Amino acid sequence: MTKGALRLVLGDQLSEGLSALEGLDAARDVVLMLEVRDECTYVPHHPQKIVLILSAMRHFAEALRARGVTVDYVALDDPANTHSFTSEVARAVARHKPEGVIATHPGEWRVLEAMRGWEDALGVPVEIRDDTRFLASLEFFRRWAHGKKALRMEFFYREMRRASGLLMEGDAPAGGEWNFDAENRKRLPRDVIPPPPKRFPPDALTREVMALVGREFPRHFGSLDGFAWPVTAEQAGQALDAFITQRLPRFGDYQDAMAEGEATLFHALISTSLNLGLLDPRDACDAAEASYRRGDAPLNAVEGFVRQILGWREYVRGLYWLRMPGYAKLNALEARRALPEFYWTGQSGMRCMDAALTQTRDMAYAHHIQRLMVTGNFALLAGVAPDAINEWYLAVYADAYEWVELPNTHGMAIHADGGVMASKPYAASGAYINRMSDHCGKCRFDVKGSTGEGACPFNYLYWDFIARHERRFASNPRMSMPLANLRKMEGAKLQAMQAEAKRFLDKHAPLP
Ligand code: FAD
Ligand code: DLZ
Numbered sequence: 001m002t003k004g005a006l007r008l009v010l011g012d013q014l015s016e017g018l019s020a021l022e023g024l025d026a027a028r029d030v031v032l033m034l035e036v037r038d039e040c041t042y043v044p045h046h047p048q049k050i051v052l053i054l055s056a057m058r059h060f061a062e063a064l065r066a067r068g069v070t071v072d073y074v075a076l077d078d079p080a081n082t083h084s085f086t087s088e089v090a091r092a093v094a095r096h097k098p099e100g101v102i103a104t105h106p107g108e109w110r111v112l113e114a115m116r117g118w119e120d121a122l123g124v125p126v127e128i129r130d131d132t133r134f135l136a137s138l139e140f141f142r143r144w145a146h147g148k149k150a151l152r153m154e155f156f157y158r159e160m161r162r163a164s165g166l167l168m169e170g171d172a173p174a175g176g177e178w179n180f181d182a183e184n185r186k187r188l189p190r191d192v193i194p195p196p197p198k199r200f201p202p203d204a205l206t207r208e209v210m211a212l213v214g215r216e217f218p219r220h221f222g223s224l225d226g227f228a229w230p231v232t233a234e235q236a237g238q239a240l241d242a243f244i245t246q247r248l249p250r251f252g253d254y255q256d257a258m259a260e261g262e263a264t265l266f267h268a269l270i271s272t273s274l275n276l277g278l279l280d281p282r283d284a285c286d287a288a289e290a291s292y293r294r295g296d297a298p299l300n301a302v303e304g305f306v307r308q309i310l311g312w313r314e315y316v317r318g319l320y321w322l323r324m325p326g327y328a329k330l331n332a333l334e335a336r337r338a339l340p341e342f343y344w345t346g347q348s349g350m351r352c353m354d355a356a357l358t359q360t361r362d363m364a365y366a367h368h369i370q371r372l373m374v375t376g377n378f379a380l381l382a383g384v385a386p387d388a389i390n391e392w393y394l395a396v397y398a399d400a401y402e403w404v405e406l407p408n409t410h411g412m413a414i415h416a417d418g419g420v421m422a423s424k425p426y427a428a429s430g431a432y433i434n435r436m437s438d439h440c441g442k443c444r445f446d447v448k449g450s451t452g453e454g455a456c457p458f459n460y461l462y463w464d465f466i467a468r469h470e471r472r473f474a475s476n477p478r479m480s481m482p483l484a485n486l487r488k489m490e491g492a493k494l495q496a497m498q499a500e501a502k503r504f505l506d507k508h509a510p511l512p
Contacts, residue, residue: 338385389409
């Protein structure tokens with residue numbers, strides 16, 4: 001029994017500086033960590049994601065214990081485990097009879113809702129502290145958003161540059177521009193070979209968790225072989241260092257590229273570590289800026305990288321907490337179709353889709369353009385129901401938590417929020433994929449074709465999508481070009497594409 005506080009650390013809160021651990025009294029307080037089945041199954045997470053989280057939790061608990069902290073760690077295979085946060089916190093309160101529970105604001109709405117009921121249910125004070133591991137507080141975001149008609153990331157990002165001082169020369173942005181995106185759209189040339197990312201082969205503790213997860217969740221989509229994610233803060237730091245020295249200089253140039261056999265290109269693969277709390281976002285930005293200041297990486301690369309973290313990552317979190325819970329229910333395009341079965345099998349026959357889907361199965365990772373312009377674009381064009389596609393993204397990526405997955409999928413990829421996040425849908429035909437990748441040359445579908453069985457499905461689905469939403473998009477000036485092209489199109493050609501789209505969708509993504 002302790003008279004101190006029970007300090008809860010969730011699986012994605014593995015940071016030494018976590019607010020729930022501030023002021024910890026090692027002599028009186030107990031840190032509570034819970035492996036629970038409910039969290040492993042509320043969507044069928046990829047086994048690598050579950051291993052990553054449980055292994056990182058176990059390593060974090062070991063590190064706390066090494067510092068003399070008492071950790072009450074409930075393992076997944078503990079026979080007494082009741083497998084939900086709420087019931088396990090209740091059991092721990094009964095065990096320790098603490099003076100109160102201290103938690104950090106969780107990353108998902110459903111968990112916050114549960115936490116808000118704990119004080120009444122447990123009969124002890126429950127303090128939910130702000131999550132201070134972000135560069136913008138939720139209050140900062142709310143103040144920025146207040147009274148604005150449109151919440152565009154670019155303007156939030158500029159505020160964040162000013163507030164953080166990152167890549168600033170006095171009051172002006174380094175290099176005289178806020179954003180060098182226009183330079184960051186190169187296709188990968190044949191003779192540019194991206195250096196492979198640093199891998200972290202599983203240690204004994206991780207191997208133990210792999211066996212456990214293999215036993216407990218044998219039917220979850222995804223392969224466990226090849227698990228190589230960083231599971232400690234030290235490893236996360238090494239992954240960042242390797243990225244900064246080997247890949248950052250070309251990150252910008254090839255940020256939007258896709259290539260056969262290149263699953264990671266010049267991307268950082270640090271989202272898992274950032275989202276677990278193993279890596280601090282400010283440290284990642286500082287390391288990139290230092291590389292620029294040393295002359296080791298060009299500004300287009302460094303600004304592009306910093307924008308992803310200081311801009312997009314902070315922006316999506318702010319938007320999520322500003323708009324939830326209603327945000328998840330939006331369905332502006334009235335999308336209702338089922339998720340095509342090939343999202344699970346990786347056998348669509350479309351080379352770009354199958355590359356993204358099979359690497360997702362094998363690594364629990366796909367880079368941003370694959371998520372946005374391939375699997376996301378496909379779901380948008382096909383009109384897959386938001387719940388179905390959101391659940392898929394939340395399940396299959398090792399870095400997925402609702403605060404970051406939902407705005408990216410619901411808002412950016414499928415436009416279900418009707419334009420809160422993006423001023424127009426990120427809809428594209430096969431021509432975009434052909435421009436940014438070498439997939440189409442080897443694909444069994446013809447990227448130039450728009451009708452018939454051999455035509456690239458992205459083409460007829462694109463025009464079917466534009467035609468389906470013609471009236472809705474008419475008031476959006478950013479859609480005037482595709483609408484003008486639609487109106488110029490021969491009626492018979494459009495009808496043939498619509499018939500092809502219907503045939504394809506009824507087969508692969510039926511209506512309920
Ligand atoms: P890099 O390309 O190297 O970028 C560096 C870092 O910037 C990332 O690690 C990440 O922390 C941050 N970042 C980049 N883009 C974004 C973004 N749009 N939103 C938030 N952070 C960003 N990211 C997640 O962390 N979890 C998700 O569940 C997730 N779901 C997504 C779903 C869709 C449909 C889309 C289009 C994007 C999603 N993203 C998500 C954003 C982005 O794709 C990933 O952060 C990125 O691919 C992670 O790989 P990386 O570390 O190699 O990133
Ligand atoms: C995703 C996840 C999984 C798979 N398992 C656990 C777990 O067993 N224990 C835990 O504390 N957290 C887990 N998580 C992360 C939580 O789902 C996450 O903390 C919430 O979704 C809030 O972001």
